Amino acid sequence: MKRLFAFAAALAVAFSAVFYFIGEDKVPALQTTDPEFSALWENFISKDVLPRNVLGKEARYRLILASNIATQAFGLYENMLNEALDNGVSPAEAKEIAYHAVPYVGYAKAFDFILLTNEILEERGVKLPLAEQSTTPPELRFNKGLAVQMGIFGPAIAEAFKTAPKDELHVREFLSSNCFGDYYTRGGLDVKTRELLTFVMLVSMGGADAQAKAHVQGNLNVGNGRDVLISAITQILPYIGYPRSLNGLAAIDAVVPFKEGESK
Numbered sequence: 001m002k003r004l005f006a007f008a009a010a011l012a013v014a015f016s017a018v019f020y021f022i023g024e025d026k027v028p029a030l031q032t033t034d035p036e037f038s039a040l041w042e043n044f045i046s047k048d049v050l051p052r053n054v055l056g057k058e059a060r061y062r063l064i065l066a067s068n069i070a071t072q073a074f075g076l077y078e079n080m081l082n083e084a085l086d087n088g089v090s091p092a093e094a095k096e097i098a099y100h101a102v103p104y105v106g107y108a109k110a111f112d113f114i115l116l117t118n119e120i121l122e123e124r125g126v127k128l129p130l131a132e133q134s135t136t137p138p139e140l141r142f143n144k145g146l147a148v149q150m151g152i153f154g155p156a157i158a159e160a161f162k163t164a165p166k167d168e169l170h171v172r173e174f175l176s177s178n179c180f181g182d183y184y185t186r187g188g189l190d191v192k193t194r195e196l197l198t199f200v201m202l203v204s205m206g207g208a209d210a211q212a213k214a215h216v217q218g219n220l221n222v223g224n225g226r227d228v229l230i231s232a233i234t235q236i237l238p239y240i241g242y243p244r245s246l247n248g249l250a251a252i253d254a255v256v257p258f259k260e261g262e263s264k
Contacts, residue, residue, distance in 0.1 A: 041238075049238060054231045058088040059193075062097060065089075066197045067236040069101045069113045070204035076239070077113060081120050091126045096133060096188035097197060103179040104201045133187040142173065145181025152195060152218045192222045199224075200232055203248035204240045212248060216255040226256045 031038045053060050061084035068077040081094060098117050101110045118128055136144045150157045157176075164172050184194055195218050202212040219229055229252050237245040 052234045054227060060235050061089050063200045063232055063235055065097050066200050067204040067239050070105050070201040071240055091121050092130055092188040095130060100183055100194055100197055103183055105205060136181055136185040141181030142177040144185050146176040148184045149176055149180045152221055195219050195222050196224050196232060200236055203244055206244050212251040213254055216251050220256060
């Protein structure tokens with residue numbers, strides 16, 4: 001058994017080394033090895049995508065980082081995080097994005113991104129741990145989480161508790177206490193930003209269409225309008241592809257259809 005664990009640990013280290021190797025130095029290398037592709041990519045980003053960003057530079061980076069975690073884009077995340085830190089995203093924001101991913105993509109998928117974020121921050125001279133961002137003691141996490149949840153989604157949450165089968169009620173309680181009580185109440189990112197990050201992660205990872213629609217409404221309720229949601233999808237489209245981007249747009253259209261007279 002000990003040999004098995006030792007082998008697994010060695011294998012994990014080997015894979016980790018491979019992932020870390022696919023880092024920021026590989027992106028510029030494409031200009032030499034794949035100049036045509038590099039030109040297509042750079043033209044698409046600079047001429048098509050960036051001009052449609054209504055969110056601001058820092059917000060765009062936050063969304064891309066969240067999307068990279070949801071799609072498990074480990075090598076690209078390393079590159080994007082360094083760019084983000086150079087362009088106004090704070091270490092605290094970077095850490096909170098990685099933490100916020102946990103209840104949506106799962107601990108197993110977020111774990112390596114938390115470690116990589118730590119490594120990059122330490123390489124840049126940031127002393128860890130950062131200042132604490134928790135605002136909710138364990139005994140209040142359910143009540144505070146439920147308050148945030150109802151603030152985003154309204155009376156539908158109370159109705160969901162009433163109608164949930166008894167053998168599933170604990171999951172509803174987990175959602176309030178863990179997802180919202182443990183994470184949404186943290187500092188570093190406000191609720192409006194967290195709700196937009198949630199929508200982006202759900203769209204990016206796919207297979208969560210019902211939840212994506214619910215969080216379209218949640219975003220509307222906290223002040224992220226259709227224009228913000230469309231811009232968010234536009235900025236992550238190059239990284240998640242057209243099928244999931246179109247699914248994200250469908251979720252938006254289902255909840256808040258386009259009206260004549262709105263900006264196109």
